[in-house]
Amino acid sequence: xxxxxxxxxxxxxxxxxxxxxxxxxxxxxxxxxxxxxxxxxxxxxxxxxxxxxxxxxxxxxxxxxxxxxxxxxxxxxxxxxxxxxxxxxxxxxxxxxxxxxxxxxxxxxxxxxx
Amino acid sequence: xxxxxxxxxxxxxxxxxxxxxxxxxxxxxxxxxxxxxxxxxxxxxxxxxxxxxxxxxxxxxxxxxxxxxxxxxxxxxxxxxxxxxxxxxxxxxxxxxxxxxxxxxxxxxxxx
Numbered sequence: 001x002x003x004x005x006x007x008x009x010x011x012x013x014x015x016x017x018x019x020x021x022x023x024x025x026x027x028x029x030x031x032x033x034x035x036x037x038x039x040x041x042x043x044x045x046x047x048x049x050x051x052x053x054x055x056x057x058x059x060x061x062x063x064x065x066x067x068x069x070x071x072x073x074x075x076x077x078x079x080x081x082x083x084x085x086x087x088x089x090x091x092x093x094x095x096x097x098x099x100x101x102x103x104x105x106x107x108x109x110x111x112x113x114x
Numbered sequence: 115x116x117x118x119x120x121x122x123x124x125x126x127x128x129x130x131x132x133x134x135x136x137x138x139x140x141x142x143x144x145x146x147x148x149x150x151x152x153x154x155x156x157x158x159x160x161x162x163x164x165x166x167x168x169x170x171x172x173x174x175x176x177x178x179x180x181x182x183x184x185x186x187x188x189x190x191x192x193x194x195x196x197x198x199x200x201x202x203x204x205x206x207x208x209x210x211x212x213x214x215x216x217x218x219x220x221x222x223x224x225x226x
Contacts, residue, residue: 004157033214042120042201042218043158056213091157101147101205103214106159 004106011110013082021077021109025094032075033103034067035091044093049075062066072100082113116141120202126223127192135220137189137202145207148187149178152199152219160211161187161200192224 002101005024025032031050035043045059049069059065064082069075079086089110093103118139127133139147146165150158162171164180171178175196177188187200203216 035216043203043216045213045215048213058213091158101146102160102163103150103158104160107157108156 004092004094004104005111006090006106008109009107010110010112012114014114015084016081018078018080019082019111021079021090021092021111023075023077023092023094023106024105025075025092026096027073029094029096029104031095031101032069032073033093033095034075034077035093036061036088037091037108038088039048046077046090080112081109084113087111087113115214116204116206118202118204118215120200120217120220121182122220124221124223126225127184127189129193129224130191132188132190132192135200135222137185137187137217138183139185139202139204140203141206141215143207145153145205147180148205149176149187149202150187150203150216152176152201153169156198158201176193194224194226196198197222197224 007022010107034046047067048056048066051072052069067077089108091108093105095101095103119138133143139166149161162178167182170181175190179186198218199219199221201219203214205214
């Protein structure tokens with residue numbers, strides 16, 4: 001596609017439920033990043049993919065968070081047993097190179113945990 | 115530990131009043147420093163990449179500069195449409211994982 005597409009754009013869930021957030025990167029971009037942005041805050045690094053592998057998972061906040069990428073394209077971020085502190089905007093970005101590279105971001109998925 | 119600190123947190127200017135935003139960084143070998151603009155409800159949008167101390171980049175009313183410890187985003191004669199949050203990010207050269215770390219941003223507001 002022309003840009004990075006994220007879905008859903010908004011998700012409201014109850015505490016304890018699992019959620020899946022999807023990212024469809026720009027075609028041909030090999031690098032994919034997930035970030036979390038809490039209200040009024042900067043971007044918190046979660047995970048990075050190069051192709052289908054994730055060399056850096058250091059930013060995942062807990063074992064309730066996981067992510068996968070298939071076919072070098074679509075990525076899914078899964079949060080199990082959601083907590084209120086998981087409420088944030090989850091941003092996905094993709095890039096064509098693993099070097100000093102420019103990220104193209106999606107519009108984000110806003111997650112609200114009640 | 116790699117770190118990015120931006121100041122001020124918020125800045126309110128009158129239209130036409132020039133100023134600068136600061137980004138201080140600590141990283142073991144810099145592969146690149148990036149500036150992004152973020153409008154409310156949207157993802158960040160790329161502005162500049164700087165690679166080495168002394169480098170400068172310009173785009174319309176914005177100019178980014180880089181030293182060994184910090185970067186500045188200079189805004190000359192700003193207009194209300196320049197109001198946004200400006201984010202600074204760094205990528206370390208040692209990291210094969212290409213992790214990109216962002217600062218918390220500066221919220222810029224330009225009054226007509």
